[in-house]
Amino acid sequence: MPSAASVTDPGSSDPEGPAKRAAAETAAALVPKGCLLGLGTGSTVGFFLPALARRQLDCTCVATSPATAEAATALGLRVVPFDDIDHLDLAVDGADQVAPDGWLVKGGGGAHTREKIVAAAAERFVVMVSPDKLVAALHPPLPLELSAFGFAAVRRAVGRLGRVERRAGALSPQGGVICDLHVELSDPAGLAAALEAIPGVVEHGLFPPGLTSTLVVGQPDGTAQVVPFVDGRPTGEVWGALG
Numbered sequence: 399m400p401s402a403a404s405v406t407d408p409g410s411s412d413p414e415g416p417a418k419r420a421a422a423e424t425a426a427a428l429v430p431k432g433c434l435l436g437l438g439t440g441s442t443v444g445f446f447l448p449a450l451a452r453r454q455l456d457c458t459c460v461a462t463s464p465a466t467a468e469a470a471t472a473l474g475l476r477v478v479p480f481d482d483i484d485h486l487d488l489a490v491d492g493a494d495q496v497a498p499d500g501w502l503v504k505g506g507g508g509a510h511t512r513e514k515i516v517a518a519a520a521e522r523f524v525v526m527v528s529p530d531k532l533v534a535a536l537h538p539p540l541p542l543e544l545s546a547f548g549f550a551a552v553r554r555a556v557g558r559l560g561r562v563e564r565r566a567g568a569l570s571p572q573g574g575v576i577c578d579l580h581v582e583l584s585d586p587a588g589l590a591a592a593l594e595a596i597p598g599v600v601e602h603g604l605f606p607p608g609l610t611s612t613l614v615v616g617q618p619d620g621t622a623q624v625v626p627f628v629d630g631r632p633t634g635e636v637w638g639a640l641g
């Protein structure tokens with residue numbers, strides 16, 4: 399079975415590519431020399447990795463997916479097993495949705511379990527997005543990783559919260575089944591607690607406000623805004639254009 403996660407080719411025809419590149423290049427400029435760095439997964443990370451490699455910062459990296467590990471290693475970045483290091487200074491990743499109250503949805507590529515472990519272990523978590531990822535309110539679907547053992551029972555239990563759709567052929571690197579939950583996301587804290595109470599839910603894609611330190615919003619013109627989070631909330635006005 400294929401792994402769910404990928405780091406897509408930055409040269410692909412993604413219309414958000416220029417904004418993602420701007421966010422990624424600005425985020426790379428925030429990385430300190432010699433740091434212990436967690437690397438996320440996805441197309442924005444695909445822009446971040448070469449920008450990081452060009453800076454020659456001598457960082458030691460932990461990857462959140464085999465695809466990221468492979469891409470980073472090919473660029474000459476040092477990637478080590480997570481258990482070989484005792485802390486992470488920083489983690490840098492993309493996101494699928496960012497709400498003004500600081501909640502994120504991640505896992506569009508099914509990599510959210512490792513991404514959340516790495517983000518939670520890092521002293522700072524920098525999130526890079528194109529403007530389309532800024533939402534007034536989170537919306538479904540919500541990515542899930544469910545246990546392969548007892549999958550039918552776990553799916554039935556999660557199905558009491560909303561419709562569970564299995565992603566065809568998508569397994570996490572640790573063997574979990576990647577699904578999407580079609581459910582109202584107006585109470586992310588309540589939903590996160592409900593999911594975490596179900597045995598066999600390996601991880602869900604709701605990232606709570608306290609995880610993010612800095613949001614970098616790239617624009618198609620190559621500029622980017624760096625938005626610090628204070629007390630779990632973004633301090634900038636980047637949602638203004640949503641109306």
Ligand SMILES: O=C[C@H](O)[C@H](O)[C@H](O)COP(=O)(O)O
Nearest residue numbers: 440441442492505506507509
């Ligand atoms: O599982 C995938 C990750 O959570 C990605 O970071 C997220 O889906 C954003 O991906 P992209 O940078 O491709 O928009």
